[in-house]
Amino acid sequence: MNLIKNLKTSYEIVLSNDKRLLCHTMGGKTVIFETETWEKVIELTKPNNPDTLHFSKNDELFYIKNTVGTICVYDTKNFQLIKTIKSRKSFQIEEGNFALLNKPFTILDVLKINDRKQVCALNIETGNYEILTELEGTHIEFNQFIPYDNSYLFTLSYLEGVKGYLKYKLVKVVDPSVERSYSIVENLGLTNWDLVYYEPVHQVYIFVHKDYELTIMDAELKTVLKKVNLTENGVQSTDEYFVHIAASNDGSYIVLTSSDRVFILGFEDLTPIQIEELEYTCFAEFSKDDTYFLVGTWSKGFVFENNLKGL
Numbered sequence: 001m002n003l004i005k006n007l008k009t010s011y012e013i014v015l016s017n018d019k020r021l022l023c024h025t026m027g028g029k030t031v032i033f034e035t036e037t038w039e040k041v042i043e044l045t046k047p048n049n050p051d052t053l054h055f056s057k058n059d060e061l062f063y064i065k066n067t068v069g070t071i072c073v074y075d076t077k078n079f080q081l082i083k084t085i086k087s088r089k090s091f092q093i094e095e096g097n098f099a100l101l102n103k104p105f106t107i108l109d110v111l112k113i114n115d116r117k118q119v120c121a122l123n124i125e126t127g128n129y130e131i132l133t134e135l136e137g138t139h140i141e142f143n144q145f146i147p148y149d150n151s152y153l154f155t156l157s158y159l160e161g162v163k164g165y166l167k168y169k170l171v172k173v174v175d176p177s178v179e180r181s182y183s184i185v186e187n188l189g190l191t192n193w194d195l196v197y198y199e200p201v202h203q204v205y206i207f208v209h210k211d212y213e214l215t216i217m218d219a220e221l222k223t224v225l226k227k228v229n230l231t232e233n234g235v236q237s238t239d240e241y242f243v244h245i246a247a248s249n250d251g252s253y254i255v256l257t258s259s260d261r262v263f264i265l266g267f268e269d270l271t272p273i274q275i276e277e278l279e280y281t282c283f284a285e286f287s288k289d290d291t292y293f294l295v296g297t298w299s300k301g302f303v304f305e306n307n308l309k310g311l
Contacts, residue, residue, distance in 0.1 A: 001304035010301025069093030201251025246285040
């Protein structure tokens with residue numbers, strides 16, 4: 001791949017939907033570039049310690065959430081700060097990814113209310129929220145939107161038994177503008193996983209386990225279609241741990257990010273096409289139209305031109 005742009009520390013890298021703007025998060029700020037010239041547009045210092053970035057569908061709004069749950073909303077015309085919401089006495093906004101809903105300034109996120117964490121629809125403008133689940137667990141993490149059944153996928157962590165073994169369940173929350181309901185997916189027949197990802201082109205779920213094993217399940221989460229161990233496909237085992245998974249827009253490639261390496265796998269046989277060793281890697285994804293390949297580490301970031309098509 002051809003390197004287009006070097007960046008500094010990049011915990012996350014996001015392109016606007018029209019590909020006009022590229023943003024990346026650093027320890028104390030969010031930096032925004034214009035992709036036609038790669039000139040820096042602005043550095044946003046609010047909120048501090050940015051964690052998660054989202055552009056609205058029309059690219060008119062830019063959302064930044066930090067590691068303690070503060071969310072700032074900017075307009076993208078001149079990047080004026082227009083909305084900010086923080087945790088309050090009545091609720092605490094949890095760290096982690098969130099989803100933008102169709103209603104203006106409304107997000108789907110995890111709130112801690114009366115010492116219990118639940119998935120809620122939160123209006124950033126008013127601070128009003130609606131609790132959508134009744135879950136018992138230690139942690140809830142948003143994964144992604146699932147177009148197959150118009151739901152939002154979360155992972156629920158909980159402790160089981162006297163010894164407190166950590167277990168996982170999947171939770172699907174229906175778009176609350178359509179229907180206020182959710183379901184818990186149990187009895188998957190899988191040991192705990194590090195990552196889960198729904199690949200929409202092939203309509204399958206991919207589970208990543210600590211032992212380099214990948215499990216592929218159907219869209220109904222009822223049938224295991226395939227199990228592959230990457231060590232049997234030429235991957236050398238190390239003490240790394242997996243931190244991120246994504247896929248190319250056309251479904252041809254799966255991207256696995258570990259703490260020390262980036263793996264690009266062919267979807268059909270999950271054989272590594274390219275493995276790059278990068279210290280303290282935290283993020284790697286294709287852009288939404290597969291034009292770019294974006295990689296972030298604790299010290300650097302990289303924007304590559306994607307030339308893998310046809311390989």
